[in-house]
Amino acid sequence: MKTNRLAILLLALAAACGGGAEKEAATAQEEQAVQEEVPAVVEVVIEANDQMKYNLDRIDVKAGQKVKLTLKHVGQLPVESMGHNWVLLKQGTDVAEFATAAINHKDNGYIDPAKADQVIVKTEMIGGGQETTIEFDAPEKGIYDFICTFPGHYSMMKGKFVVM
Ligand SMILES: [Cu+2]
Incomplete structure (x- = not known):
């Protein structure tokens, strides 16, 4: 049981980290778009x-x-x-x-x-x-x-x- 809980915890952590990285990538893309766009x-x-x-x-x-x-x-x-x-x-x-x-x-x-x-x-x-x-x-x-x-x-x- 103990091992299973640890595994679940690790999976949850991995999922959280993965989501975070995707978010960061999206933000970087948005920033790049803003830089390329010249305000009138x-x-x-x-x-x-x-x-x-x-x-x-x-x-x-x-x-x-x-x-x-x-x-x-x-x-x-x-x-x-x-x-x-x-x-x-x-x-x-x-x-x-x-x-x-x-x-x-x-x-x-x-x-x-x-x-x-x-x-x-x-x-x-x-x-x-x-x-x-x-x-x-x-x-x-x-x-x-x-x-x-x-x-x-x-x-x-x-x-x-x-x-x-
Ligand atoms: Cu002056």
């Missing part, structure tokens, strides 16, 4: 602060996605002294030259109208406690620069926007 819209939140910094220096999206990007100024300083924007530049743009030209164009959100054709998309300039959201179609696959064009900020506030 990707939401990105990037923060900027009173220390003249973004919290991201790289943003990854997939080609063909619609990007919903929110810039959040988590500081307290006003737009006049610590304004931030998020400007995505076309490939081949001389970032230093673009940012330097922007300094003289406060009334145009610190974008030189003569260089506006180098901008893929941009947010408005915001101050502490504010946020702004833009939506745009991801450009073609490649690596793009993003910067804040408030005078003196771009050397600290820049990053790569990667479309895969």
Whole structure:
């Protein structure tokens, strides 16, 4: 009798383990399916602060996605002294030259109208406690620069926007 009970117990354990392994395999398959499926819209939140910094220096999206990007100024300083924007530049743009030209164009959100054709998309300039959201179609696959064009900020506030 004792042996039979042990056998039953072992069988039960084996069945339980077998079921578990199948479950794991199914979960792995589901995960793979999720990875291959590209969501139509990707939401990105990037923060900027009173220390003249973004919290991201790289943003990854997939080609063909619609990007919903929110810039959040988590500081307290006003737009006049610590304004931030998020400007995505076309490939081949001389970032230093673009940012330097922007300094003289406060009334145009610190974008030189003569260089506006180098901008893929941009947010408005915001101050502490504010946020702004833009939506745009991801450009073609490649690596793009993003910067804040408030005078003196771009050397600290820049990053790569990667479309895969
Ligand atoms: Cu800034």
